[in-house]
Amino acid sequence: MSSDSAIQIENLAKSFGSTQAVTDVSFTAHPGRVLALLGPNGAGKTTTMRILLGLVRPDSGQALIAGRSYAEISNPAGRIGAVLDSGALHPGRTGRQHLAITAAMIGQGRERVSAVLAEVGLTDSADRVTSGYSLGMRQRLALANALLGEPSVLVLDEPANGLDPAGIRWLRQYLRAFAARGGTVLISTHVLTEVSLVADDVVIIDRGRSLVSGALDQLTSVQGHDLEQLYLSMTGTQSASTSISSPNPFTESETLR
Numbered sequence: 001m002s003s004d005s006a007i008q009i010e011n012l013a014k015s016f017g018s019t020q021a022v023t024d025v026s027f028t029a030h031p032g033r034v035l036a037l038l039g040p041n042g043a044g045k046t047t048t049m050r051i052l053l054g055l056v057r058p059d060s061g062q063a064l065i066a067g068r069s070y071a072e073i074s075n076p077a078g079r080i081g082a083v084l085d086s087g088a089l090h091p092g093r094t095g096r097q098h099l100a101i102t103a104a105m106i107g108q109g110r111e112r113v114s115a116v117l118a119e120v121g122l123t124d125s126a127d128r129v130t131s132g133y134s135l136g137m138r139q140r141l142a143l144a145n146a147l148l149g150e151p152s153v154l155v156l157d158e159p160a161n162g163l164d165p166a167g168i169r170w171l172r173q174y175l176r177a178f179a180a181r182g183g184t185v186l187i188s189t190h191v192l193t194e195v196s197l198v199a200d201d202v203v204i205i206d207r208g209r210s211l212v213s214g215a216l217d218q219l220t221s222v223q224g225h226d227l228e229q230l231y232l233s234m235t236g237t238q239s240a241s242t243s244i245s246s247p248n249p250f251t252e253s254e255t256l257r
Contacts, residue, residue, distance in 0.1 A: 006030050007052065007153065007186055012061035013208075014047055021047040022058070023208035029201070031152075034175055034185040036199035036216075038192070040235055044208040045188040046084065049155055052186075053082050065153060077106040077149030084157045086142035091131035095122055095141045098130065099148060106149050116144040121170065135162025143171075153184045160191055172198045192228050202227070206235045 007029035014022040022044040029035040037045050050056040052063040054070030065073060065080055073079050089098060099113045117126045120140040125133070133141065139162050146154060154175070160168050168191075175185050175198055189195060195202065196216070203213040211234045212219065220230055 006066065006184055007035075007155075008062075008064040008067070009048065009052065010062050010064075012048060012051060012063060013059045014051060014056060015059060020208055022051070025061075025205055025208065025210045027203040027210055027213040029153075029184050029186045031184050032179055032182050033200040034179050034187065034198055035201040035203065036195045037186065037188040037203050037205065038190075038195065038231055039188075039205040043205045043235075045205060046157055048205075049082075049084060049157055049186070049188065052155060053080070053084070055084075075106075075149070077151065079149075079151055080153040080155060081146030081149060081151035082155040083139075083142040083146050083159060084155075086135070086138040086161075089130040089133070089138060089141070092129055094127050094129055095133070095137075095144075096126040098141065099145055102145050103148050108148050112148055112150075116147045119147060120144045120174075136164060136167050139163060140167075152182070154178060154186070156185070156187045158189055159187055160189060160194060168194060192231060196227050204231060204234045211235070 009025055009027050012022050012025040013020075025044060025048050027035070027037075037048070039045050047056060048063070051058050052065070052070065063069065070076060070080070096113060096117065099116065100110070103109065103113050114123075117123050120143050122137065122140050122144060125137060130138065130141065139159060143156070143159065146156075159175075160171055163171060172194065175187070179185050179200070187199075199216055201214060202216050202219065204211045216227065220226055225233065
């Protein structure tokens, strides 16, 4: 995997009519690490990811993958794999058929389809129609689809949604192994206990602003909190840069590395 596969988000802003979805978000996701994007519902996490993937145009700021916008990447499937919605499946098609369609579009063959099915543990269910898939199976199929192009970057919105405990453990191990091979992983999630086990770095955003970002162990050590306490103290205050219980030693969007 390429060493230049970092994600850079700088001063991102986006409004939809009178609604300011993202006001000022900045962070970097580094190769060989898993970064978790945390925030309440409506904080701007998904909008930030959609801007990164070229699905939404920002009002200002930039979202780059290895120094380029998504639109500037000549072979995006070979650089970045993404899962924003695992539910967009034709109920009458099998899992293998869904992947074969994507594979044909990006120049991959049947062998790669079989490989990613095995990689996500869906080989035995590959020829069943997806109307009979559980939510967890749909999540695995969506991840398989993201992996078809052999990307060096993964962007996953709530990837553990619908997975049982064994599936969550499998996902954690997979993402850790992906990062260990030099990949860059960006996930959004509400499962704070799982973040503590899978993430190297975290970004906490609220009301469209990045409040703090950095290495998880450093953030919790300096603040004197575990991740749950840190998250609640940052998102439970009216100020974007002040903790409820004590003065916040970080400036807004400050990064610890």
